[in-house]
Each structure stands twice: as structure tokens, then as C-alpha cells.
Amino acid sequence: MLDIQSTQTYQERIRRTLISEEEIAAAVQNAGKEISLLYDGTPILLVSILKGAFVFMADLMRAVDVPCEVAFMCAKSYYSGTFSTGTVKITMDLEQDISGYHVVIVEDIIDTGRTLYDVYNLLKGRNPRSLRVVTLLDKPSRRDARVAQSGFKPDMSLFTIDDLFVVGYGLDCAEYYRNLPYIAEYSPSQEG
Ligand code: IMP
Ligand code: MG
Secondary structure (H helix, E strand, C coil): CCCCCCCCHHHHCCCEEEHHHHHHHHHHHHHHHHHHHHCHHHHHHHHEEEECCCCHHHHHHHHHCCCCCEEEEEEEEEECCCCCCEEEEECCCCCCCCCCCEEEEEEECCCCCCCHHHHHHHCCCCCCCCCEEEEEEEEEEEEEEEHHHHCCCCCCCECCCCCCCCCEEEEEEEEEEECCCEEEEEEEEHCC
């Protein structure tokens, strides 16, 4: 838990706006149009990975005009070493059998890519009719070697960012800042 002494300290830790509300809204509308064109009236299942992706999911689903169901899952990956194989722990699973669905995984950010790589393979094993990944943010410079070697990549990425820690629009630091309407660079060094 953050030691939030005051609202001022809380605000001071936000170094700068990286992506504005307007930029996010425009990119989400474009992504919604792209998805609608891609599936061309075919029903889809949007699967959001909690908690970070719930804000993006809420906006993206309203920018899509194909018949659409939504579902949520919660996943955590644990690693015992840099080159170890990841084991994903599903702390909340999907309710439905996805074998009849065209599934789109909706993620907030791909950093090392380990979590999503594991979730992707897990869902792939459940034989969906198709499986794609849409991420709001991608930090390709941080990708884990094993994930990179596998050729795993998101099908759609709204913003590629540098190796920065970001908060807002669903993304947190110790559970805070998810409610910022924009994406900001977080700076713990600014604390006073
Ligand atoms: P991974 O390293 O790609 O497995 O990322 C796992 C999770 O770490 C993401 O889904 C986010 O919840 C979190 N994460 C990674 N980078 C950031 C960041 O810059 N800000 C907030 N959360 C992050
Ligand atoms: Mg996440």
C-alpha cells in the first residue's frame, strides 16, 4: 500500500501526462472500427484480464458494433527465475466454454509479456474458433526472451511506449491511480 500522506503527495507522483484522454478516446474508436471490420458481423467474445483492463474494456466494447459478449478473468503469473517457464494462476476463471467463440483478449499493458503469453496459451488450449489479442499499451523493449522467441505478439496495440512505469485509465501503482482518466508517467522519486 502506498503511503499517501496527502492529496498533494499523491498528485506529485504523477510526473507528466503521457497519453491524454482525447488521444485515448480517438485510438479506442479506431480500434473498435478495426475490430468491427475484421469480424464483419460475426459475434465475438471480449475477454478482459482484471483488474487493469476493465476501463479499456468498458470503452472498447462500446466502440465495437458487431454482436459482442463480454467476460472477465483474473490471472497472475509466478516465475522462479529469469528463464523459467511461467505458470499462470487463474484466480478467477471464465464461466463459459469458449470453444464456439471468436475470442478477443483485451489487455491493458504488455510488459514482459509473460502473463498474457500464458493466458493466451491457456485459452488456445480450450479450442476457441479464433483467438486474438488487443492491448492498450505495449512496452516491446521489456519483452521476456522466451516470449519474444515464441513469436508471440499482440494482434492490435493502441500505443507503443518506452520502458516507463505508467498509471491511469485502469492501470495502477499499488492499486492507486486506476481512476485517472488519462495515462501518466509515475514517478516515485518525486515523493517529498
Ligand atoms: P507482464 O510483465 O507483461 O506479464 O505484465 C503483467 C502485468 O504487470 C500487467 O498486466 C500490468 O498489470 C502490470 N504492469 C506492467 N507494466 C506496468 C506499468 O507500467 N504500469 C502498471 N502496471 C504495469
Ligand atoms: Mg493486466
